[in-house]
Amino acid sequence: MSALIEARDVSHGYGGDPVLSHVSLAIAPNEIVTVVGPNGSGKSTLMRLLIGADRPRKGRITRKRGLRIGYVPQRLAIDHSLPITVGRFLSLGERTSPGDRAAMLARVGVEGREERQMSALSGGEFQRVLLAKALLMRPDILALDEATQGLDQPGVAAFYRLIEEVRHEMGCAVLMISHDLHVVMSASDRVICLNGHICCEGTPTVVSSAPAYRALFGLGTEGALALYRHEHDHSHDRDHGHGHVHAPQTEGAA
Numbered sequence: 001m002s003a004l005i006e007a008r009d010v011s012h013g014y015g016g017d018p019v020l021s022h023v024s025l026a027i028a029p030n031e032i033v034t035v036v037g038p039n040g041s042g043k044s045t046l047m048r049l050l051i052g053a054d055r056p057r058k059g060r061i062t063r064k065r066g067l068r069i070g071y072v073p074q075r076l077a078i079d080h081s082l083p084i085t086v087g088r089f090l091s092l093g094e095r096t097s098p099g100d101r102a103a104m105l106a107r108v109g110v111e112g113r114e115e116r117q118m119s120a121l122s123g124g125e126f127q128r129v130l131l132a133k134a135l136l137m138r139p140d141i142l143a144l145d146e147a148t149q150g151l152d153q154p155g156v157a158a159f160y161r162l163i164e165e166v167r168h169e170m171g172c173a174v175l176m177i178s179h180d181l182h183v184v185m186s187a188s189d190r191v192i193c194l195n196g197h198i199c200c201e202g203t204p205t206v207v208s209s210a211p212a213y214r215a216l217f218g219l220g221t222e223g224a225l226a227l228y229r230h231e232h233d234h235s236h237d238r239d240h241g242h243g244h245v246h247a248p249q250t251e252g253a254a
């Protein structure tokens with residue numbers, strides 16, 4: 001099997017309520033796939049099934065033998081009464097050296113935070129530490145479930161640029177769930193639009209002009225793109241010097 005993860009005709013639900021119906025997809029090595037969809041459309045459920053945290057009621061999910069998945073959760077409940085430093089947190093689970101941990105913290109932009117309490121980190125730093133932990137296991141695929149929740153727009157943009165960079169450096173695939181539509185337009189190779197079933201999928205350009213996508217996201221789509229173009233113009237000099245094409249030049253209202 002050349003795909004890292006493949007879902008074939010997967011259906012799932014909780015109690016009597018169906019959440020996913022007849023979902024089929026495959027994730028290839030090295031690609032960035034983003035799942036978008038309205039609240040409650042089954043994105044997190046699909047992610048849990050794909051990474052093997054849950055088993056589907058119907059259909060089949062296959063993962064490449066020995067697949068290493070680096071999971072970056074939406075949020076992580078840290079008990080503030082239980083002190084844990086960044087260094088200790090990173091050393092839980094996977095066996096890594098202090099040198100590896102220091103290098104990874106530096107790579108994701110939070111150098112030298114080993115002695116800092118997890119509870120004392122800013123939102124952006126916290127997500128970067130979670131990312132560092134996921135990357136330390138040298139994943140074949142990085143799975144991010146709305147990993148930028150709570151970050152401001154420049155923080156979100158910077159976080160996803162980092163994801164693109166590490167994807168290239170480490171050669172891993174990326175599966176992400178995102179509400180940030182502009183991210184979908186910039187960072188993804190392929191977008192899957194979910195609403196209990198796959199409404200449409202393809203390159204960001206194709207999906208953003210698909211009627212099913214526009215029906216789901218409506219005017220918000222254009223709004224998000226406009227916002228991002230604006231944001232990008234302003235953050236360009238400060239944040240990064242390389243030019244991306246972030247949005248297709250679609251005209252007219254959705």
Ligand SMILES: Nc1ncnc2c1ncn2[C@@H]1O[C@H](COP(=O)(O)OP(=O)(O)OP(=O)(O)O)[C@@H](O)[C@H]1O
Nearest residue numbers: 014015019037038039040041042043044045046177
């Ligand atoms: N463990 C569970 N038990 C019962 N119902 C659940 C469970 N997990 C999710 N659901 C329900 O399944 C539906 C899909 O939830 P899911 O979290 O997969 O959607 P989502 O697209 O990720 O939503 P959001 O964008 O709001 O995070 C929702 O109606 C949710 O209430």
